[in-house]
Amino acid sequence: MIGLGNFASKFFGSANDRKVKSYQSRVDKINALEPEIEKLSDEELRARTAAFREQLANGATVDDLLEPAFATVREAAKRTLGQRHFDVQLIGGMVLHEGNIAEMKTGEGKTLVATLPVYLNALSERGVHVVTVNDYLASRDAEWMGQIYRFLGLTVGCIVHGIDDEERHRQYACDVTYATNNELGFDYLRDNMKYELNQMVQRGHHFAIVDEVDSILIDEARTPLIISGPVEDRSDLYTQIDTLIPSLSPEHFEVDEKQRSATLTEVGTEFIEEKLKEVGLLKEGSLYDVENVTLVHHVNQAVRAHKLFQRDKDYIVKNRQVVIIDEFTGRMMEGRRYSEGLHQALEAKEHVQIQPENVTLASITFQNYFRLYGKLAGMTGTAATEADEFMDIYGLEVIEIPTNVPVARIDDDDEVYRTAKEKYDAILELIADCKKRGQPVLVGTTSIERSEQLAEVLKANGYRQKDFTDPDAFQPLYDGDQGTAQEKVFAVLNARYHEQEAYIIAQAGVPGAITIATNMAGRGTDIQLGGNADMRIRHELEGIEDGPEREAAIKRIHDEIETLKAKAKDAGGLFVLATERHESRRIDNQLRGRSGRQGDPGHSKFFLSLQDDLMRIFGSDRMDGMLQKLGLQEGEAIVHPWINKALEKAQSKVEARNFDIRKNLLKFDNVMNDQRKVIFEQRIEMMSGEDIxxxxxxxxxxxxxxxxxxxxxxxxxxxxxxxxxxxxxxxxxxxxxxxxxxxxxxxxxxxxxxxxxxxxxxxxxxxxxxxxxxxxxxxxxxxxxxxxxxxxxxxxxxxxxxxxxxxxxxxxxxxxxxxxxxxxxxxxxxxxxxxxxxxxxxxxxxxxxxxxxxxxxxxxxxxxxxxxxxxxxxxxxxxxxxxxxxxxxxxxxxxxxxxxxxxxxERDASDPATWGKVGRNEPCPCGSGKKYKHCHGKLA
Structure with a gap:
């Protein structure tokens, strides 16, 4: 039975469809300007920037300039990059300009889309920030897309790790600045620790576009950015409190080894309060009064150090230093220290030198940093599943942008096996089949550990892992005569090989190639069927100078790739084979989205077992018993759309729980954030005021x-x-x-x-x-x-x-x-x-x-x-x-x-003429021992 909502959307389109359709009239206006703008010379095209700025100065708004500005950028992209924005990319640009999230499938050209709203908003000369997930993408995009901006007369900057403040100031002063989320956040914190306005590097938070917005604003939002430094020496406080703890008796504290906690009982609290008053540490009131919160913290850590942590089990004392012992391996963890004063409490307990604590000097969460911007927008391939969180936390609406060419990928239902062994057997069988037919395979895993487990399974079955320490590693992954990947060779893409990631991804679309990968978000390089021509040219023609020889080699590479692309398409395109479900549907969708790029054929399938983490957590024991009763044989799988729906429900529950955790953390951080804003605003006011x-x-x-x-x-x-x-x-x-x-x-x-x-x-x-x-x-x-x-x-x-x-x-x-x-x-x-x-x-x-x-x-x-x-x-x-x-x-x-x-x-005690200016409260230079104001400086 069709629900009322489904019935209405079938006839009138969904809310998203109607929103996308509403942009079409502006797209038509931009297209109508194209013939006129094509006739302009480079100088005339560049002069439009100054003309737009003059219009803004005369009272026009950036919205008024949208159509002519977008048409100008499109023409500049054609002349500099040889790329023309599709109509759907123009719609994506409008969504970003309005301060929303554009969800665009992999390969739809998000990087190029951003140039439209960036140029339009940079005309106001208040600075636009484009946020990426790593330094490589920031540098690459600033150079690549920077060609468009520079052609149109804008300045382009790039903030990466390791540049000094003077350089940062110059880069932020540009019309367009590319940077990572970490660099932006730390610069903001560092700016608010400066003592002069001219030492601050950022110039405000006007407009930001966040690439891979789900990764930055959701996945990384759990951890705050922190600038820390050593606190003043508090060894006396630790020592004084430590002397009180041995006097506690069993009724004064409770130890919970399961939760790894040790806390004072009510009797213990009263006892320790009396002891603290005796030694003068507790001046007045109760231990739990708000002004004594730091004292409570130190007492609690001292109780844990004495009553929960055992010498030669949890730690040892070596060379008069407390060294942590790893509970899993039993090895010493040199250089590692417990946080929040616990390590100092252990040092006091063992009577060794107490090292100073590292404390937070400044901190901010990404949620609160990005909410500083007057206008915020984002783009990603997967945001729809987190739409509620984006709206609730950031006020950002997620709008799905249709693809330029319809998606031709086939998404199969999941196959669920009873055991991990049966699952891996099925995966090996499918990999061998794809290899035989010359179909490239991307095998998705959820962690480095799982990617390496699968690599071992492949090696045990006669496959060989590509070694990137080998000088020949960057040769093509295929045999040029046969047009298929080298027999039984696979590549692994995870954090251990991130230097080679662009090359590994670039070759993952070669017919018969096998690539094992972890999370595929924010890689910055698409998997192109047949391979990536630019990457091959860079590696294979390194050292060959421009000339007929290089031109011929480039033509040969392009021809080979066209042949290989046709073979890969005939074999069914890229096959995405996932080894388990991630707890977030978004991560699964990112992996799936690597296949079927720009209308290419493709295939995706998830292989699961009841021993996978997600299945195990959500009651696979009952399911295992039921399947055995139903007579499921070894090697057989359950395949049904209902299984997919059940798994998606389980994933949505986990997502909802994680959202609640993040939201709760944010509520606490908002309290500090309100205070932080007041302090930072006061500092800027003080620094900018000549006279305070x-x-x-x-x-x-x-x-x-x-x-x-x-x-x-x-x-x-x-x-x-x-x-x-x-x-x-x-x-x-x-x-x-x-x-x-x-x-x-x-x-x-x-x-x-x-x-x-x-x-x-x-x-x-x-x-x-x-x-x-x-x-x-x-x-x-x-x-x-x-x-x-x-x-x-x-x-x-x-x-x-x-x-x-x-x-x-x-x-x-x-x-x-x-x-x-x-x-x-x-x-x-x-x-x-x-x-x-x-x-x-x-x-x-x-x-x-x-x-x-x-x-x-x-x-x-x-x-x-x-x-x-x-x-x-x-x-x-x-x-x-x-x-x-x-x-x-x-x-x-x-x-x-x-x-x-x-x-x-030097002063002569007997000669006041040598004394100079003497402070009223200084000892009198005559040597009497009195203050100057009570001796020679006494007023008549």
Whole structure:
């Protein structure tokens, strides 16, 4: 019975068909322009770019220019590459321009399609990014398609691994930039760790087209990009916590060896809280308060190190180092370390030197990076099965573009065998049959391990694997006289042979060729029946210079390939033989799509056994028993469309589960992403502002107000005021010795008046500093201090959020939603970080002193930089002299803290004339031991 939806689509077409049909009128307009544009000279064609840009400047939109721009690109492609865009490719270009995903079958020319929307959107001069899966494709496409752009007067850049920042800046400044997803993401993170706007390499996120969009935005989206670095030494903390763990008794902790977890019980938590308070590590509140999340993390790792990990079983101590033992092989894993502080906890347990942790300095997921773009589009051969995820996460609609020539491939139903041996026997039989008939075979496997298992099976049956270390390996895979592949030879394409992958794929369409491959997505080279002429010319004619000999050789190769193509077609085209189903239908479709390119004949069939992973997971035991009862003989297979449908349902369940996992991870990452955007926007604002004095003053005033409200609570009686604490805090943070306790005794004084007096005193003190330093130098100092402090606290915040993520799941046991709990606590931590930022910046700027390094005048005063933690008084970080010099084009200034020993010329204690400028808080040069402000610098 036909469903209502199927009945309607039969008469009116599916929603996708109607969408594709809607583009036809614009295709007709582009085609109508072709005769006129063909008559233009190269110079006139190139001049259209300037004319288009002028139209945009005068108020036209890129949509208004679509038809003439697409017609221009088509003509440029004909003149540079000898390729003319088909009508369906024009439709693909429109889909991409609208910010959607164009699903186009293998061999339909996606790389050429992208040139249409790239050119159109590059006219606005805001930069267009074309994203590829590897450096090879980025370089190849930038050079290959770059011919069209350069012909039309656009600049083309390419970002690959290993180029320096200066070169990256130039490449991003181009109209069109080809790059890999990893390089784009890391450049974004690195840019937001820079201290000057002119050091940033990217210039915004206007429009991006992602090639193999399903691979990048779905498969790789599970793993975030992370820039990490060593954290400050925390060995004392590990050691202190380690001394407490042996005092735990069995009722204080629970060990679950199956889950590899060790956790404190309620009694254990209370016990450890008391111990932490005794040694001064837990200042106030409960261990599980949000401000103690890092302490919880370290305690948990110490418990795991002591109660779960055993010496000489899980690790050994060798040369006073903790070395992990591989649980499967029993071998030592030199150089490998447990993450998240566990290895440091083991080092503390074994009393060996504690190495510093590596922590996240910056991170972002691909989902959140690509959502930065104003407009995002993608192209791939297989996106329809993930259409819901693309729409839900990225707002991208998947539109299937019809092929230029109808697909002639025959897709057989799956053959299901009881055992893997029976399956491999059937595969060998089919390979031998194809070999005999001269039909090329692509054998698809799901992993490197499986591809090598199959290679061993073939070798055991008299086949020989092509050795790519052999100098003759790049000779043709066929005997020229017979026009068939060399007898019993096969090639393996997996990650171990990725340098030769383009050659292996190029020869996989030769009659009788046997190629075993893993995942076929993003290979960048199509399997052409008869072989790839360009690849053969490159390898066979290497070293032969242009001339009659080379021309004759090229003609011979083209003629051979035409003959071989005809033989391969007669044999049925490329046979895709899959050895099992992948858990994602998309990967299966990618493999299938390698056959039947551009209307060529082809064949595909999947061979499965009940011992395959997917079949085993989805209840093959019951099926095995049922098949034996039905009398299925050894070597017999079940073949039925119902089996295909059942497998596709199983695959769709796995896909749905994986989508849920990715979506849940994204929900957590979105919390951090919102904070990341705020911080990165603030950094750019700070770097772009010439004068941030107002921001610094606002911070100072807020710090004063918070200090007063903390020590003089609103509506509190005067006798409840903590004026002694306020006085000490003002001295610590603002470096001001003020008679706050005396003010509090004045009749009728209120907290508002004390706040005003403190703000006035702080502003006056800071104004004197500005006058001493000169406003120009002070503005530079303010910016440097603010950016460094923000970065330092943001990195600490990232570590804390990581630790929070690891423990927040336990809230689920208390019937509380971990995501909501994470959002609430992450927000509180962020607010706390902003408070600490204001206090730390204010404290450091109120302490900074100017010290002249030499008596002779210099372009800029020389100072030392330090970053004081207002809570501990410790010097946390310094501004690099070279970086400061680079920023200001002169001798590098730095800042000097009153707590640091400043560099200064020799001083004679008995001669004040040699003292120069003395900091108010410095020891008096006379040698009295008092501060200068209380001795010779005392105000009259």
């Amino acid at each position: 004095a107002e921001t610094v003053a606002d911070m100072r005033h807020q710090v004063v107000e918070e200090l007063v409200s903390k020590h003089i609570p609103p509506k509190a009686y005067a006798e409840q005021w903590d004026t002694a604490g306020l006085k000490a805090k003002v001295q610590e943070v603002l470096n001001l010795d003020l008679p706050v306790d005396e003010w509090a005794k004045e009749e009728g004084i209120a907290d508002e008046e004390i706040t005003e007096r403190l703000i006035k005193a702080a502003d006056e003190r800071f104004a004197r500093k500005v006058a001493d330093f000169s406003p120009t130098v002070m503005r530079q100092i303010e910016k440097a201090v603010l950016l460094q402090t923000l970065d330092h606290l943001w990195r600490e915040h990232l570590i804390t959020l990581d630790h929070l993520r690891q423990v927040i799941g336990f809230r689920g046991y208390a019937q509380r939603d971990p995501l909501n709990e994470y959002k609430t606590e992450a927000f509180e931590l962020f607010e706390s970080m902003i408070d600490r930022l204001r206090e730390a910046v204010t404290s450091q700027l109120m302490r900074v002193e100017l010290v002249r390094e030499a008596p002779e005048p210099e372009p800029l005063p020389v100072m030392e930089a330090h970053h004081l933690d207002p809570a501990t008084g410790e010097d946390e970080m310094a501004l690099a002299d070279a970086e400061y010099a680079y920023s200001h084009g002169g001798a590098a200034p730095a800042l000097a803290s009153s707590a640091a020993v400043a560099r200064k010329p």
